[in-house]
């Protein structure tokens with residue numbers, strides 16, 4: 648399979664106050680295949696949105712690389728190259744209302760990218776494209792002259808999707824696109840996104856705060872904890888065979904819907920709170936809450952290891968050098 652995006656040792660730090668540094672994303676590596684949906688999950692503040700934004704250069708990287716279709720996203724670029732990159736990588740936001748300008752008509756909102764990238768030769772062509780996009784997302788041309796406040800949450804998210812599609816992108820980051828919507832509407836938006844993916848060969852990074860939300864949407868899933876990637880695997884593999892103690896704990900909290908399901912999971916309760924990313928624990932960042940933590944976990948940062956084929960994990964339990972330190 649062909650990789651669309653390769654993230655290599657990506658770091659994004661923010662200065663807070665005079666001396667402190669918030670290590671929002673700290674040495675994260677993973678890849679996304681062309682045409683797949685990659686689900687990125689973790690508690691709020693774990694760095695998933697920052698990872699997404701740094702991927703598409705909304706933020707500069709502090710260190711590390713992002714390779715998009717063979718191109719170094721954070722490399723030196725001409726204005727034209729930057730514009731082209733901006734066109735190929737779009738974003739859909741959690742709160743479509745906050746991300747839609749309330750004083751602009753839906754037509755102008757959707758056409759913003761068309762204007763910036765000169766994708767229409769005339770007013771008529773611009774309008775026709777907007778009408779077509781509205782139909783594509785399940786709205787219609789009568790909606791073009793209206794304003795965002797006249798729409799429901801689900802419809803606003805459709806407008807946000809139309810705006811992203813307007814520039815014909817290859818890659819879309821959806822940052823908790825359904826979290827703010829009613830459950831009954833969530834499935835409709837997800838179905839729409841999946842339909843568009845099939846029709847247009849789109850690649851998605853789908854950010855969510857819980858694993859149950861991304862299970863059916865994602866081909867592969869990454870689990871983040873406190874600025875680090877804990878585990879990445881195909882969706883089925885991650886749910887059937889979670890390796891990282893954090894993933895195991897997250898999965899144990901999801902009720903099993905099928906009563907005949909045999910391997911019911913014992914609920915793992917995590918003690919304590921997530922530490923501050925300004926002053927994260929030494930060694931493994933999860934060690935203050937990990938039921939299996941041992942001495943080496945405090946002293947050595949776990950290596951990012953391919954424990955099984957295309958199943959990656961950062962935990963000493965799966966590292967030949969340290970696995971014997973457990974259960975002594």
Ligand code: SF4
Nearest residue numbers: 931934937944962963
């Ligand atoms: Fe737990 Fe140690 Fe593995 Fe971290 S490295 S997840 S503390 S067992």
Ligand code: MG
Nearest residue numbers: 691692695696
């Ligand atoms: Mg977020």
